[in-house]
Amino acid sequence: MNKSELVESMAGAADISKAAAEKALTGLLAAVTKALKTGGKVTLVGFGTFSVTKRAARQGRNPQTGKAIKIPARKVARFKPGSKLADAVK
DSSP states (O other), X not given: OOHHHHHHHHHHHHTXXXXXXXXXXXXXXXXXXXXXXXXXXEEETTTEEEEEEEEOOEEXXXXXXXXXXXXXXXXXXXXXXXXHHHHHHO
């Protein structure tokens, strides 16, 4: 499912226009992004939790040359599914 299909599904489920559904989706994504940028987390009970974790620096290899390279530490976004979502997917 891509963004336009998600907007269409949201509009049908909430009985609103596609434009309003797209605004709502854009607002949700902006709010989640802003919370994660500040190091917070977003929990949607039953659906899941978005959070930020730190990935340590590590040694890697260039696949073309085989030469060792250093991969720097960084922060990555993480999603942990909630119980209702996990049960629905089973």
